Amino acid sequence: MSEQMKNYIAEAEEALLHTYNRYQVVFDHGKDVHLYDMDGKEYLDFVSGIAVFALGYGNEEYNNALKSQIDKIIHTSNYYYNVPAIEAAKKMKKISGMDRVFFTNSGAEAIEGAIKTARKYAYLKDGKTDHEIIAMNHSFHGRTMGALSVTGNPHYREAFEPGIGNIKFADFNDPESVKAQITDKTCAILMETVQGEGGIMPATEEFLKGVRALCDEHGLLLILDEIQCGMGRTGYMFAWQKYGVKPDVMTSAKALGCGVPVGAFLMTEEVGQHSLVAGDHGTTYGGNPLACAAICNVIDQYEKLQLTEHVKDVGAYLYEKLEAVAAGHADITEHRGVGFLQGLVFDHPVSDIIAKALEQGLVLINAGTNIVRFVPPLVITKEHVDEMIEILEKSI
Numbered sequence: 001m002s003e004q005m006k007n008y009i010a011e012a013e014e015a016l017l018h019t020y021n022r023y024q025v026v027f028d029h030g031k032d033v034h035l036y037d038m039d040g041k042e043y044l045d046f047v048s049g050i051a052v053f054a055l056g057y058g059n060e061e062y063n064n065a066l067k068s069q070i071d072k073i074i075h076t077s078n079y080y081y082n083v084p085a086i087e088a089a090k091k092m093k094k095i096s097g098m099d100r101v102f103f104t105n106s107g108a109e110a111i112e113g114a115i116k117t118a119r120k121y122a123y124l125k126d127g128k129t130d131h132e133i134i135a136m137n138h139s140f141h142g143r144t145m146g147a148l149s150v151t152g153n154p155h156y157r158e159a160f161e162p163g164i165g166n167i168k169f170a171d172f173n174d175p176e177s178v179k180a181q182i183t184d185k186t187c188a189i190l191m192e193t194v195q196g197e198g199g200i201m202p203a204t205e206e207f208l209k210g211v212r213a214l215c216d217e218h219g220l221l222l223i224l225d226e227i228q229c230g231m232g233r234t235g236y237m238f239a240w241q242k243y244g245v246k247p248d249v250m251t252s253a254k255a256l257g258c259g260v261p262v263g264a265f266l267m268t269e270e271v272g273q274h275s276l277v278a279g280d281h282g283t284t285y286g287g288n289p290l291a292c293a294a295i296c297n298v299i300d301q302y303e304k305l306q307l308t309e310h311v312k313d314v315g316a317y318l319y320e321k322l323e324a325v326a327a328g329h330a331d332i333t334e335h336r337g338v339g340f341l342q343g344l345v346f347d348h349p350v351s352d353i354i355a356k357a358l359e360q361g362l363v364l365i366n367a368g369t370n371i372v373r374f375v376p377p378l379v380i381t382k383e384h385v386d387e388m389i390e391i392l393e394k395s396i
């Protein structure tokens, strides 16, 4: 590593709050599915900024869409209409089948909006203010106080208690455990369709259908967090679309803007007509013209490139290859996931494997301490998978 890169890392540790144990690399630029550090070393990227840069780096069409929007106008206010936001909302309705969209700045903020929507919907029904939300153990929904309160990892929450209150936790993929938490105060059930940070765990069809049925039976809103598993990552625009169930409220972020910070929560017309109204919720930046120009271009390119089909195809190939890796190592206890959201579970921490891969020019990331997570840009090819597997084998 050059002196220059070492110095920058030292300066970072002096200036930035130490909330991350960072890997020892300063990335400088990217091209397609490769990243380059400031010394010019090339890396194959199987992280995409944690499920964000779906289209790969330096995508010319995307960059040009942003550049021309910058030259027009970057920001106005949600008190006025702007064309990119209108177009982005129409496109999101089309790909999700949901009816109403609110744009946010991040995933956590989308979760906040979804929680407020559920509480307001319940409040308008019975006038009470003691409603409960059921969330899942091992879930991850973000770091703001509301999102943290529904995150099923006590370790993340402990120092920051009390959270927002009236949150109960059930076991993912266990419909009986969810049923046991329902009371006459319950207003919503919140979960990721595929748990990401908490361990790359897809919902079983039985579970998702079971929870949908519980929601229908008890008049509860089903909120699906598609922030990581959505936007094509499982081979479907949104992961729930392959289960034949539909949420009442849904969140999106990460790949939605492919690098421009933006999220969204969406809902059905029924919920939209009976929840948040003028004065209930807002954001200064959320859905500004620049962010929405990004969303518009991202969705257009997904369609043009038929990315969901590509993910189904190459994702199945990745699955097959990782199955073989898992079979060859006694310390790999499980291989889970789907499409370009997969994980290898080890019986020991994986930080050394990830550091070794990085040394050899492959960017990987963990999920929890024991899982190597594979969340590459959606445009990777089978050749990239082969290249990744080769370095992965050497790193294990």
Ligand SMILES: *Cc1c(COP(=O)(O)O)cnc(C)c1O
Binding pocket: 106, 107, 108, 109, 111, 140, 141, 142, 143, 192, 196, 197, 225, 226, 227, 228, 229, 253, 254
């Ligand atoms: C990343 C993530 C969030 C939080 O999104 P931020 O943009 O980091 O606030 C919420 N839910 C899931 C499932 C995520 O993966």
